[in-house]
Amino acid sequence: MPTQQDTILTITLNPALDLSVDAPMVQPGPKIRVAQPITEAGGGGLNVSRAILRLDGHSRAFAALGGLTGARVAELLRAEGVDLTNLEIAGETRQNVSVTDIRDGGQYRFTLPGPEWDATQVTRFQDAVTASLPSEGLVVLSGSQPPGVPPGFPSHLVACAARMRARVIIDTSGPALTTLMESPATHPPFMLRLDETEVRGLRGEALDPPAAADLAGGLVGRGVARMLVVACGAAGSVLVTAQERLHCTPPVVKVRSKVGAGDSFTAGFTLALARRASFAQALQLGTAAAAAAVMTESTALCRGEDVQALLPQCRVTEI
Numbered sequence: 001m002p003t004q005q006d007t008i009l010t011i012t013l014n015p016a017l018d019l020s021v022d023a024p025m026v027q028p029g030p031k032i033r034v035a036q037p038i039t040e041a042g043g044g045g046l047n048v049s050r051a052i053l054r055l056d057g058h059s060r061a062f063a064a065l066g067g068l069t070g071a072r073v074a075e076l077l078r079a080e081g082v083d084l085t086n087l088e089i090a091g092e093t094r095q096n097v098s099v100t101d102i103r104d105g106g107q108y109r110f111t112l113p114g115p116e117w118d119a120t121q122v123t124r125f126q127d128a129v130t131a132s133l134p135s136e137g138l139v140v141l142s143g144s145q146p147p148g149v150p151p152g153f154p155s156h157l158v159a160c161a162a163r164m165r166a167r168v169i170i171d172t173s174g175p176a177l178t179t180l181m182e183s184p185a186t187h188p189p190f191m192l193r194l195d196e197t198e199v200r201g202l203r204g205e206a207l208d209p210p211a212a213a214d215l216a217g218g219l220v221g222r223g224v225a226r227m228l229v230v231a232c233g234a235a236g237s238v239l240v241t242a243q244e245r246l247h248c249t250p251p252v253v254k255v256r257s258k259v260g261a262g263d264s265f266t267a268g269f270t271l272a273l274a275r276r277a278s279f280a281q282a283l284q285l286g287t288a289a290a291a292a293a294v295m296t297e298s299t300a301l302c303r304g305e306d307v308q309a310l311l312p313q314c315r316v317t318e319i
Helices: 044-054 067-080 119-132 153-163 174-182 196-203 209-221 261-274 279-294 304-313
Strands: 008-012 016-023 038-042 060-065 083-088 094-101 106-111 138-142 167-171 191-194 228-231 237-240 245-249 315-318
Touching: 008 044, 008 261, 016 067, 038 044, 038 067, 044 060, 044 067, 044 138, 044 261, 060 067, 060 119, 067 083, 083 119, 119 153, 138 153, 138 261, 153 167, 153 174, 167 261, 191 196, 191 261, 196 209, 196 228, 209 228, 209 237, 209 245, 228 261, 228 279, 237 279, 245 279, 261 279, 279 304, 279 315
Parallel strands: 008 060, 008 138, 016 094, 060 083, 138 167, 167 191, 191 228
Antiparallel strands: 016 038, 094 106, 228 237, 237 245, 245 315
C-alpha cells in the first residue's frame, strides 16, 4: 500500500492514564501486592493515533487534558512521537486501572468517569476542534464522553466536518451513541463502529456475521451512518454500506488481552482509507490490527510487524 496519505485527525474528549498491573491473585480481604505497573496514555482517539504510528502512518491527535495526570499523559504521548494538540481543561484527567490475575489470566478493568465539563468548557472544545478540522481528510472521534458533554456532540462535529468535506469515523458509547442511533442527522457520519457490548445492548445478544450485517443494513437504511462496521468477536467484523456487505474473518491467534483491539481496528481501517484503499482493504487491515492487538499483554496495542504477518490471513468475502 502506498505511504502517501490524507490527513487524519483523532479527537479524544475523555483521555486517561492507563495503569496495568499483574497480581498473584484477585480476591477480597487481604492486601494484594502487585507487580510494577505499566503506565500508558489511553482513551479511544489517543489509542487510535498511537496505533496508526505503529503502522507507519501519521495522525494529529486532539485531546482535552487537565491537571498533573493530563500533563503525564501528554508527556507519554510526545515520548512515543504522537503529534499532539492539547486543549487544557479544568479538573484532573481520569485514570483507568487494569488488574490481571496471573492464576487464570482473568482481567479486571476499572474505568473512572473523568472530570465534569461545564457549558463554557464544551463551547471552548467545540470551537477549538472546529478550527482544527482537516479539509477533505479523515476525522476519528473515539471513546467515551465525560460528564457534562451533550450527547449531540458527535452530530455537531459531523455537521462541522461536512463543511470541510472531511469524513468522520465514530466509535463511541453511552448516551452519545444512543442519540446517534435514535435521531439520524442531516449529515450522518461516514462510518459508525459498534462493538459486541453495544450490539448486545441493541439486540440482547451477540450476533453472528449474517445477523450483524442485517442489523447494520437497517441502520444504514435509516440514515444513521453511511457505513456501519460491526465487531463480531472471534468471527471478525462486517462492513455494510448501501451498496456493499462485506465480512472479514480473522486468523486464529493466542489471546492475551482484548483491551485495545477496537482502537487498533479503527487505526488500521482509517489509515487504509487515508491511503486510498478500498473498503475491503480497509476492513482487512483493521481486522489484522485487531487480531494483532489481542496477542499483546494488558493495554498494549497492535505491533506493526504482527499486523503485516497476519494481514494475508484475513479473508474478506461478500455476505
